[in-house]
Amino acid sequence: MRRYYTIATLTLLQQGQDISTVLTGLRQAMERRGHMYLYGRVLKDVARAWERYEAKRIPTVQLAREQDLTVLADSIKRQLAALKAPSEYRVTIAPELIGGSVVRYDHHVIDTSYKDALVRLYQNIAQTTT
Amino acid sequence: MSTPIIERIKQEIAQLDVAAVSKEAGTVMSVGDGIVEIDGLNQAQLMEMVVFAASDGATLEESLQAEKPLYGLILNLEEELVKVVVLGEADVVTEGMTVYRTEQLLSIPVSDDIIGRVVDPLGQPLDAKGEIAADKHMALERVAYGVMDRSSVNEPVHTGIKAIDSMIPIGRGQRELIIGDRQTGKTTIAIDTIINQRYEPAEKRPLCIYVAIGQKRSKTANLVATLEEAGAMEYTTVISTSASEASSILFLAPFAGAAIGEYFMEQGKDVLVVFDDLSKHANAYRQMSLLLRRPPGREAYPGDIFYLHSRLLERSAKLSKDLGGGSITALPIIETQEGDVSAYIPTNVISITDGQIFLETDLFNKGIRPALNVGISVSRVGSSAQTKAMKKVSGKIRLELAQFRELEAFMQFASDLDDETKARIESGRTYVELLKQNQNDPMPFYKQVVVLYAANQGLFNGAAVELVKQVEMSYLEYIERDQSPILTELEETRQISDELAGKMDAAITAFREAHPQYFGQNATA
Numbered sequence: 119m120r121r122y123y124t125i126a127t128l129t130l131l132q133q134g135q136d137i138s139t140v141l142t143g144l145r146q147a148m149e150r151r152g153h154m155y156l157y158g159r160v161l162k163d164v165a166r167a168w169e170r171y172e173a174k175r176i177p178t179v180q181l182a183r184e185q186d187l188t189v190l191a192d193s194i195k196r197q198l199a200a201l202k203a204p205s206e207y208r209v210t211i212a213p214e215l216i217g218g219s220v221v222r223y224d225h226h227v228i229d230t231s232y233k234d235a236l237v238r239l240y241q242n243i244a245q246t247t248t
Numbered sequence: 249m250s251t252p253i254i255e256r257i258k259q260e261i262a263q264l265d266v267a268a269v270s271k272e273a274g275t276v277m278s279v280g281d282g283i284v285e286i287d288g289l290n291q292a293q294l295m296e297m298v299v300f301a302a303s304d305g306a307t308l309e310e311s312l313q314a315e316k317p318l319y320g321l322i323l324n325l326e327e328e329l330v331k332v333v334v335l336g337e338a339d340v341v342t343e344g345m346t347v348y349r350t351e352q353l354l355s356i357p358v359s360d361d362i363i364g365r366v367v368d369p370l371g372q373p374l375d376a377k378g379e380i381a382a383d384k385h386m387a388l389e390r391v392a393y394g395v396m397d398r399s400s401v402n403e404p405v406h407t408g409i410k411a412i413d414s415m416i417p418i419g420r421g422q423r424e425l426i427i428g429d430r431q432t433g434k435t436t437i438a439i440d441t442i443i444n445q446r447y448e449p450a451e452k453r454p455l456c457i458y459v460a461i462g463q464k465r466s467k468t469a470n471l472v473a474t475l476e477e478a479g480a481m482e483y484t485t486v487i488s489t490s491a492s493e494a495s496s497i498l499f500l501a502p503f504a505g506a507a508i509g510e511y512f513m514e515q516g517k518d519v520l521v522v523f524d525d526l527s528k529h530a531n532a533y534r535q536m537s538l539l540l541r542r543p544p545g546r547e548a549y550p551g552d553i554f555y556l557h558s559r560l561l562e563r564s565a566k567l568s569k570d571l572g573g574g575s576i577t578a579l580p581i582i583e584t585q586e587g588d589v590s591a592y593i594p595t596n597v598i599s600i601t602d603g604q605i606f607l608e609t610d611l612f613n614k615g616i617r618p619a620l621n622v623g624i625s626v627s628r629v630g631s632s633a634q635t636k637a638m639k640k641v642s643g644k645i646r647l648e649l650a651q652f653r654e655l656e657a658f659m660q661f662a663s664d665l666d667d668e669t670k671a672r673i674e675s676g677r678t679y680v681e682l683l684k685q686n687q688n689d690p691m692p693f694y695k696q697v698v699v700l701y702a703a704n705q706g707l708f709n710g711a712a713v714e715l716v717k718q719v720e721m722s723y724l725e726y727i728e729r730d731q732s733p734i735l736t737e738l739e740e741t742r743q744i745s746d747e748l749a750g751k752m753d754a755a756i757t758a759f760r761e762a763h764p765q766y767f768g769q770n771a772t773a
Contacts, residue, residue: 214307225288227273237311243260
């Protein structure tokens with residue numbers, strides 16, 4: 119039942135309907151059927167599903183610093199092309215990357231961050247010298 | 249300044265692949281009881297390994313806390329989700345974490361260095377003797393060899409236990425089930441078999457793999473100590489999973505044993521694999537399947553519980569000469585409840601294996617150890633897996649014991665029986681006493697042949713049942729001291745020639761004459 123509410127809400131949102139209208143309709147439908155105990159969980163499922171949907175539609179680029187956007191512009195463009203992603207993307211800043219970038223689009227990731235390289239380097243050395 | 253450490257790091261940096269490679273990733277939707285639900289991974293395969301990006305959102309320092317990556321195994325491919333069991337601590341897995349495909353099926357790193365080691369089902373050493381350099385990665389799940397790739401089972405695996413080697417012989421490439429209630433000596437039979445392989449010539453000695461599935465760590469530690477003391481760890485590998493580990497690890501343990509066995513079998517070597525025990529394995533698989541929401545069947549086991557054990561045990565084989573002639577002999581162990589061999593899992597495994605060794609609590613409590621019920625134990629390979637010498641001496645024992653079992657009920661009326669019946673009962677009791685053996689004291693097959701031949705020829709005639717073990721020990725000492733060529737010839741030729749039979753008959757006569765105190769009505773210790 120929870121799944122059906124989630125799918126229905128998500129479908130309406132994907133069709134471009136106004137979020138307030140959709141949520142009002144959802145609440146009324148659940149009240150009528152006595153399923154209000156599921157309301158919170160359905161909303162959470164919808165939010166999570168919408169994030170995944172957005173992630174599939176719009177690529178995300180994580181950088182360590184804002185200024186890296188200019189430096190890595192060409193590299194990011196190549197990586198988006200490799201993922202067959204649209205050229206418009208969202209940027210998030212993650213200082214723990216140290217440097218480089220992480221490009222995500224539709225369940226694919228290209229991780230060229232310094233952090234990932236250093237962690238792999240450490241794991242390789244740790245495994246072969248134990 | 250250059251140091252070995254800096255040089256090593258420079259080497260790693262030079263080898264490090266920093267190319268922009270696209271990896272398929274999924275997102276953790278939920279985690280609980282060691283099962284992770286993942287969204288994405290649309291191209292994933294069943295039994296594929298995935299790696300959790302536990303360092304997502306963490307600083308470099310936090311990421312370096314974990315030396316080894318955390319892996320998972322894909323076990324369910326559903327319409328919208330992929331379900332993965334975590335092969336390690338599931339505590340670090342959080343909702344929203346990224347998971348990457350490795351595009352590799354689950355495998356275990358193997359090399360000759362794994363012999364003599366104690367490892368977990370993923371090949372990680374547990375004995376603090378250093379890392380094991382891998383020569384090859386063997387897939388845990390493999391299709392068994394086909395019919396045309398196999399040859400018939402015709403070489404024996406000597407367990408060192410007289411009752412088994414004489415009446416329930418096991419061959420290389422056979423699957424022989426050891427089944428009985430708790431504390432009836434099932435593991436002891438398996439361990440004695442492993443220890444007994446020390447008497448085989450080094451070039452023909454089977455490598456042994458003991459798979460401890462959900463055993464107490466103390467039991468496994470004692471077992472390893474016993475094997476080390478007997479010198480058996482030189483040719484044995486132990487795969488240890490304790491009762492406190494995740495059911496996914498217990499599920500993988502026997503497959504790891506089979507994978508290691510196949511590595512050596514494909515080199516033309518013989519391997520003995522003990523699965524101790526498959527009842528716990530079935531329970532672990534049931535637990536995992538219920539958590540994966542697979543539909544439960546009879547006794548809440550999943551529908552493919554038979555397939556679980558059949559595909560495992562089918563990997564035991566005797567390969568044809570073209571493929572090297574190697575073999576895997578399997579000794580699966582099943583624990584029954586109150587002697588119920590008609591329960592679900594026992595009947596499944598009985599129907600898969602090539603014979604079974606039944607151990608009974610009643611016999612154990614009566615002091616008959618090993619507590620074998622030879623009447624209902626069977627080896628479907630039979631005398632094809634016996635040396636000619638053993639074949640010659642074992643026929644009479646089976647008949648004697650069968651007749652004794654029939655007459656046992658009349659024992660309470662011993663004074664009313666005719667002499668022939670009394671003689672048969674006495675003979676049966678003698679053989680029962682003779683077949684008793686101490687724990688961790690396997691007997692090489694040539695000594696077994698000497699003792700059994702002597703019993704058939706009347707060595708124990710006139711000896712009280714209470715003195716049978718003493719007579720046996722004394723006779724063996726006499727043979728080792730004064731008639732050692734008999735043992736040497738048996739060991740080398742594995743058959744009893746007329747000349748050798750004559751020598752053994754003479755030895756029996758000489759012994760009886762030299763030790764009258766054991767025989768007759770006034771026999772004493």
